[in-house]
Amino acid sequence: MARLVAEMTMSLDGFIALPDDSVNGLFDWYNNGPVEVPTARPDMTWHVTEASAMHLRRTMSTAGAMLVGRRIFDLTHGWDGRHPIDCPIVVLSHSVPDGWPRDGIPYTFVTTGFADAVRAATALAGDKDVSLAGPDIIRQAIDAGLVEEIRVNLAPWILGHGIRFFDNLAAAPVKLEQTAAIQGDAVTHLYYRVLPRI
Template sequence: MGERTAGKVISMATMSLDGYISGPGESGFDRLFAWYDGGEVEVDTARPGMTWRMSPQSARLLLSDLASVGAMVVGRRLFDLTGGWDGRHPFERPIVVVSHGVPDGWPRPGVPYEFCRDGVGAAVERARALARGRHVGVTAGSIARQCLEAGLLDEVWISLAPVLLGGGTPYFDGLAVAPADLEGPYLVVQDPHVTHLRYRVRR
């Protein structure tokens, strides 16, 4: 498969040093995401009252990332864990939720969430249309694994937190196409609380 000319499909996540995006029993988020409040640069979000304070390095990178991502694909598990972000995702992007059904109370008027019951491939295609040429961000865990297995994933973006969780949900859980080779990192950004790494999926 050749290089895509449209926006790429990118998996984005904060991961512990031992490879987990959450700890046992959905724990460890305070340690994983300490870098969101580890600096002096204020980064406003779409959520009322939610402002992050990051290092200059992380703030510049996050703002650049947000400008490049036009839509997101998430799994039903994350959607349920966050309560659908109360209808207002911090990144304020169209979101396609991969789900076998539509949860009670959804969709809601004015909320840019869609529910796709036809699998991750169809969800990515819908997100591409919504992204209008920009990147599609996909969440880690099951969605990232399915995208990689289907040959849909172009890049893996990792924010590596200096913590060992000892178990939980791996970034790529139960990968059927392992070993999978990545190229890079082509970008490394460090701050005192996190190391941001960017890899390309080798095809």
């Protein structure tokens, strides 16, 4: 059955974006190396270090579905109908956005709550992972004890304020087991297994 994996890029002080949703230099590592990593989008190719390429290929090849919140969907304009990772996407939302769903675009909108969204994403992912994006989705999944792995792309910034990766977790403290630390350029990819609560 699909594992739930949470992954985001985060500053050293725990932010995924500034208060206005801009990301400052957090995403610089997607374009600071010699290795080309094509995405599902013809207009988007990443240029990264070999270490980051290895990480990105792993994320892209293991994601069977993505589960995201409405906020990220709106901020990215639904990735213009094509997410860089070529997999079905489940959007948890209070309502279906205007103009969606669209023919030929593998996005599913779930308006009946988090548990249903997880079920939908898990079914779509098959034997692969459900990749979680967005702090609110990730918070709910950690609190429900459903997240098996957390991947943090740690970027060399102290942002000072903004939107936190981890906030208001009812389940905290959460013990992790670090399984990898892959050093790229302007990023370290940190992999953690979430340990069962005692």
